Amino acid sequence: MAVTVKFFASLSERLGRSEEVIKPKGPLTVREVWAAVVADEPVPENVLIAVNMEYARPDAEVSDGDEVAFFPPVTGG
Amino acid sequence: MAVTVKFFASLSERLGRSEEVIKPKGPLTVREVWAAVVADEPVPENVLIAVNMEYARPDAEVSDGDEVAFFPPVTGG
Amino acid sequence: MTVRVEIRGSEFDPWVELSRYQETLGNQGKYGATAVFIGTMRDFNEGVRVKSLVLEHYPGMTEKHLTEISQQAIDRWGLLDTMVIHRVGEIRINEPIVAVAVWSAHRAAAFEACRFLVEDLKSHAPFWKREYLAEGIRWVEKTTPG
Amino acid sequence: MTVRVEIRGSEFDPWVELSRYQETLGNQGKYGATAVFIGTMRDFNEGVRVKSLVLEHYPGMTEKHLTEISQQAIDRWGLLDTMVIHRVGEIRINEPIVAVAVWSAHRAAAFEACRFLVEDLKSHAPFWKREYLAEGIRWVEKTTPG
Numbered sequence: 001m002a003v004t005v006k007f008f009a010s011l012s013e014r015l016g017r018s019e020e021v022i023k024p025k026g027p028l029t030v031r032e033v034w035a036a037v038v039a040d041e042p043v044p045e046n047v048l049i050a051v052n053m054e055y056a057r058p059d060a061e062v063s064d065g066d067e068v069a070f071f072p073p074v075t076g077g
Numbered sequence: 078m079a080v081t082v083k084f085f086a087s088l089s090e091r092l093g094r095s096e097e098v099i100k101p102k103g104p105l106t107v108r109e110v111w112a113a114v115v116a117d118e119p120v121p122e123n124v125l126i127a128v129n130m131e132y133a134r135p136d137a138e139v140s141d142g143d144e145v146a147f148f149p150p151v152t153g154g
Numbered sequence: 155m156t157v158r159v160e161i162r163g164s165e166f167d168p169w170v171e172l173s174r175y176q177e178t179l180g181n182q183g184k185y186g187a188t189a190v191f192i193g194t195m196r197d198f199n200e201g202v203r204v205k206s207l208v209l210e211h212y213p214g215m216t217e218k219h220l221t222e223i224s225q226q227a228i229d230r231w232g233l234l235d236t237m238v239i240h241r242v243g244e245i246r247i248n249e250p251i252v253a254v255a256v257w258s259a260h261r262a263a264a265f266e267a268c269r270f271l272v273e274d275l276k277s278h279a280p281f282w283k284r285e286y287l288a289e290g291i292r293w294v295e296k297t298t299p300g
Numbered sequence: 301m302t303v304r305v306e307i308r309g310s311e312f313d314p315w316v317e318l319s320r321y322q323e324t325l326g327n328q329g330k331y332g333a334t335a336v337f338i339g340t341m342r343d344f345n346e347g348v349r350v351k352s353l354v355l356e357h358y359p360g361m362t363e364k365h366l367t368e369i370s371q372q373a374i375d376r377w378g379l380l381d382t383m384v385i386h387r388v389g390e391i392r393i394n395e396p397i398v399a400v401a402v403w404s405a406h407r408a409a410a411f412e413a414c415r416f417l418v419e420d421l422k423s424h425a426p427f428w429k430r431e432y433l434a435e436g437i438r439w440v441e442k443t444t445p446g
Contacts, residue, residue, distance in 0.1 A: 009356050009428035010439040050426070053361035069358060069426075075440040076355070076362075076386065076427025077339050077398050077418060086210050086282035087293040127280070130215035146212060146280075152294040153209070153216075153240065153281025154193050154252050154272060169322075173315035183343035183393045189414075190336035191407065197329035247329045260444060261337065261418060268335075269411050298406060 001026070001064030005037050008071035011047060031058040033068045046073060078103070078141030082114050085148035088124060108135040110145045123150060155228065156180070158237045159220040161211065168192045168253040171239055179257065181234040187261040189268035193252040195245050199294070205286045207245045212280035216240070223274045227256065230270075231263040238271065240281065301374065302326070304383040305366040307357065314338050314399040317385055325403065327380040333407040335414035339398040341391050345440070351432045353391045358426035362386070369420045373402065376416075377409040384417065386427065 003022050012018045015038060022036050030051065034043045043049070049056050050069040062068055080099050089095045092115060099113050107128065111120045120126070126133050127146040139145055158175060172190065179185075195207055224236040235257040245251060254271045258264040276297045283294040304321060318336065325331075341353055370382040381403040391397060400417045404410040422443045429440040 006358070008358055008426065009430075048426075050358070050361055053358070053364045055424070069361070071358065071426060072428065072439070073442055074422075074424065074426050075429045075443050076357070076425050077422035077443065083212070085212055085280065086284075125280075127212070127215055130212070130218045132278070146215070148212065148280060149282065149293070150296055151276075151278065151280050152283045152297050153211070153279050154276035154297065167319070169315040169319035173313070176315075183341075186340055186342040188336075188338040188340065190334075190338075191410070192334040192336070193407070194332055194334065195329075196332040196405065259342065261339070262445070264337070265411070265415050265418075272407060272411075299408070 003033060003062055003064070004067040005033060006067065006069040008069065010072050011070055028062055029058065030056055030060045030062060030068055033062055034058075034070065043070070047071065048073065080110060080139055080141070081144040082110060083144065083146040085146065087149050088121075088147055105139055106135065107133060107137045107139060107145055110139055111135075111147065120147070124148065125150065155233075156235045157221060157224045157228070158235075158239075159217055159224060160239045161213070161216055162239055162241050163243045165249050166239060166241070166253075168239070168250050171253060172237070172255055175237050175255075176257075179235050181257065185234050185257040185259060187258045187264035188255060189258075189261075189264035190253070190255040191268055191272045192250055193272075195247050195249050195251055197247045199285060202285075202287055204247075205288065206247070207251075207286070208284045209242045209245060209251070210282045210284070211240075211242045215280050219279050220275065223271060223278070227267040227271055231256075231258065231267040233258050233263065233267055236267075236271070238275065240275070240279070242281070301379075302381045303367060303370045303374070304381075304385075305363055305370060306385045307359070307362055308385055308387050309389045311395050312385060312387070312399075314385070314396050317399060318383070318401055321383050321401075322403075325381050327403065331380050331403040331405060333404045333410035334401060335404075335407075335410035336399070336401040337414055337418045338396055339418075341393050341395050341397055343393045345431060348431075348433055350393070351434065352393070353397075353432070354430045355388045355391060355397070356428045356430070357386075357388045361426050365425050366421065369417060369424070373413040373417055377402075377404065377413040379404050379409065379413055382413075382417070384421070386421070386425070388427070
């Protein structure tokens with residue numbers, strides 16, 4: 001399976017990456033998606049998560065073809 | 078002294094008058110201004126009063142040159 | 155700081171008024187929040203179809219009152235600028251009746267002050283509506299709840 | 301009933317957008333209340349002079365989220381129509397950042413729904429601001445309280 005992972009704004013800048021595709025062996029959680037891409041730290045407390053553009057929690061299930069995004073608190077408007 | 082008395086909207090329509098000038102002998106209250114113009118009924122409960130374009134009560138004092146207005150509840154906006 | 159209060163005897167375009175007025179404001183770069191309310195003539199009121207509306211007012215007192223409450227709102231919420239335009243005379247369906255706008259540094263002040271101005275205007279400014287219905291004419295007796 | 305959500309990469313005139321959009325609405329004669337909020341780029345934020353702003357967003361999710369909350373507001377307050385336009389990219393002082401508008405039969409619904417949309421947009425829509433100051437660049441860390 002393939003999962004697209006995205007990072008935005010200051011988080012993207014800090015991690016030095018904005019988008020990549022991972023190919024896990026089977027279904028996994030958002031937390032495991034993060035771990036697959038960012039080896040050396042757990043999901044930070046204040047990081048927001050979206051799966052397929054809907055807000056999700058770190059233990060949400062991720063399936064083939066999903067898009068998982070991590071980003072800092074939003075500051076629009 | 079001279080006092081201008083005005084009536085607006087449905088009140089003006091019901092009383093059949095919109096503006097007149099009275100010449101009282103000396104200072105008087107809003108209630109007495111009304112009585113001088115509308116002989117046969119006291120100031121109705123829901124009628125609003127303005128003296129010189131500021132809201133006032135029936136016992137407010139009226140002086141020479143003042144403008145006293147009586148009108149029904151407002152319905153603008 | 156600018157307070158604009160205007161009574162209009164004929165139709166106005168609130169968006170054009172807002173745009174033009176905003177260009178004259180001296181507070182460019184200072185306001186982060188603008189809140190606007192437009193009241194428009196509906197074809198139905200209290201369950202009855204309305205053909206048109208005639209708005210009577212107390213010339214002089216309306217302007218005085220609207221200017222006073224605009225100044226009150228500026229003092230209370232630290233607004234930068236305000237605008238109130240109100241129609242009088244015959245108003246047809248879909249025409250704007252009133253436009254209220256406030257300019258402020260922050261949004262909470264803008265929202266609250268705009269609402270305050272609209273509610274005060276509706277309950278205290280000396281305007282009276284008469285509705286022309288299919289069967290006759292009626293004075294509007296009270297303002298709808300806010 | 302119309303929901304308009306738009307992300308704009310260049311400057312827009314909120315009054316022109318409002319005017320044009322309103323003309324297309326199918327609810328002529330039905331709305332008595334329009335509430336509008338415009339957020340504008342200020343020259344100062346958190347005590348520091350700001351030269352310009354760059355707004356990043358999550359393409360796709362911004363539109364999806366704004367459409368969902370517009371629909372929620374319509375259902376909850378019985379609105380007739382809504383409009384949300386939000387800038388992205390480089391924004392200079394005094395340029396509009398966001399315009400939110402709702403059309404409703406009555407004013408309480410219009411005020412409350414407009415406020416709800418602005419607050420939700422500020423706390424949930426995936427936009428991020430970076431400010432260009434006299435001395436360097438900073439990410440805006442949190443939204444100002446509503």
